[in-house]
Amino acid sequence: MSVVAIGNFDGVHRGHQAVLQHARAGGLDRLIVVTFWPHPVSVLRPDRAPKLLTDLQTRIELLRQAGADEVRVVRFNETVSRMSPEHFVETFLLPLQPRRVVIGINFRFGHRAAGDVETLRRLGEGRFEVEALELESIHDETTCSSAIRQALAGGDVALAAEHLGRPFQFRGLVVVGDQRGRDLGFPTANLLVSPDMAVPADGVYAGWLTRVDIPGGSPMPTAISVGSNPTFDGAERRVESHVLDRDDLSLYGAEVVVDFVQRLRGQVKYEGVGPLIEQMRHDIDDARSILLGH
Numbered sequence: 001m002s003v004v005a006i007g008n009f010d011g012v013h014r015g016h017q018a019v020l021q022h023a024r025a026g027g028l029d030r031l032i033v034v035t036f037w038p039h040p041v042s043v044l045r046p047d048r049a050p051k052l053l054t055d056l057q058t059r060i061e062l063l064r065q066a067g068a069d070e071v072r073v074v075r076f077n078e079t080v081s082r083m084s085p086e087h088f089v090e091t092f093l094l095p096l097q098p099r100r101v102v103i104g105i106n107f108r109f110g111h112r113a114a115g116d117v118e119t120l121r122r123l124g125e126g127r128f129e130v131e132a133l134e135l136e137s138i139h140d141e142t143t144c145s146s147a148i149r150q151a152l153a154g155g156d157v158a159l160a161a162e163h164l165g166r167p168f169q170f171r172g173l174v175v176v177g178d179q180r181g182r183d184l185g186f187p188t189a190n191l192l193v194s195p196d197m198a199v200p201a202d203g204v205y206a207g208w209l210t211r212v213d214i215p216g217g218s219p220m221p222t223a224i225s226v227g228s229n230p231t232f233d234g235a236e237r238r239v240e241s242h243v244l245d246r247d248d249l250s251l252y253g254a255e256v257v258v259d260f261v262q263r264l265r266g267q268v269k270y271e272g273v274g275p276l277i278e279q280m281r282h283d284i285d286d287a288r289s290i291l292l293g294h
Contacts, residue, residue, distance in 0.1 A: 003029045004023075004031075004093060101120065105117060171256070186284075200226055203265055213254050213255040222258065
């Protein structure tokens with residue numbers, strides 16, 4: 001027998017973590033998490049597809065860290081979207097032999113979201129128990145993936161971190177950029193921004209960079225720029241990280257995670273290199289003060 005937690009789990013935020021914590025409590029059953037990929041809205045309403053807070057690999061890793069013994073990924077497509085609630089339960093839940101199914105109170109499933117908590121309880125009668133949890137909140141705001149996306153869109157990475165229960169992270173492979181940063185005395189590790197993924201609003205942030213392609217990588221204090229380099233009329237949006245006081249790093253091709261801690265300022269187009277360099281020095285000093293306390 002198993003305990004099953006089911007949901008989209010984009011971001012694996014504090015609300016999701018509470019579902020998994022509750023699912024793990026009170027028994028020794030194996031915890032199986034069922035999640036969906038791609039995001040259902042991207043299939044049903046591609047024009048309204050939300051920016052994702054995590055890629056699938058990171059989502060699975062976070063779910064395991066939150067207590068999942070196994071993660072089952074349902075490929076969401078038109079066929080799945082047309083399933084009746086009854087067919088959905090028969091296909092995705094009963095084969096897992098659940099003793100309990102744990103969900104958020106707002107969970108919906110089946111064609112046109114026809115199924116809700118009471119539907120699931122009816123379908124599980126005599127086969128499994130259904131436990132629906134109330135939603136978490138921060139500062140009277142419900143914790144949900146949409147609230148986190150909204151916070152990031154406004155550059156409020158501190159609020160996003162409160163909802164997530166950890167700093168917002170952006171993950172990727174370091175690519176060769178324009179190499180202007182090195183010429184200016186501030187070498188950066190550049191990550192391309194996929195149009196499918198959420199990132200904070202354009203601007204400069206204090207945070208941490210960690211290599212994840214090697215065991216035991218330690219977080220390094222970092223000044224982070226998000227945007228398209230308007231001073232140089234750039235067009236490509238990137239996350240560029242300058243590790244403080246380090247010009248000896250070779251990160252091309254490395255997989256890194258960037259943690260956003262605090263916004264320093266918005267993005268500005270400067271009239272020439274001189275004012276830009278002066279501002280970058282101020283940004284680094286501010287980042288150092290926030291991250292290292294000096």
